[in-house]
Amino acid sequence: MVSFIRDRGMEADFRDYCGGWPCRVASLDGDGGWQPIETAPRDGTHFLATAIVRNVKTDARWWETYVIWADDETGEIHPDCDHGWSSIDDYSHWMPLPAPPDAALKGEGE
Template identity: 35%
Template sequence: MSDWQPISTAPRDGTKVDLWGINHLHYDKKSYRKCDVAWGRVTDWMGRERDDWQHGMGEDFEPTHWLPLPQPPEDAQ
């Protein structure tokens, strides 16, 4: 069973989530998981700012699904 949800339902309030998406630069459009990603201000390679996912992979990574982060272990500091 999967908890992955469509990217259109992802929180855009700065909450960190895991993303699943497609790397359009990869020859076979390889998919990746990016962990601990939030929505917020990003700057593209031309210096323009916009609101987007802060995954650090540039505009070639297209998130398709998201997953809430799990709770940390009870004994974590």
């Protein structure tokens, strides 16, 4: 998706406007652990993936982020985590899942 945006000269649109709110697409270019989707694991490892969505009627844009994983045989999105995006390449960036809270390991909050 990043190449789609860049090839059409739409970077400024996505850097300045997402769904009516200012957004920091620049942070996807290295800050915060986000990496290009082309580098996402294809071995069944779960990870966060994000995509820019645009409403064609209102031109509103926003990020949708999901936990997904690739089928270790095909390298494509596993059927159990299809959120309307049928290909990993429909997403623009990915990042590893954060570690679970320490409280859960200590039995707190039960």
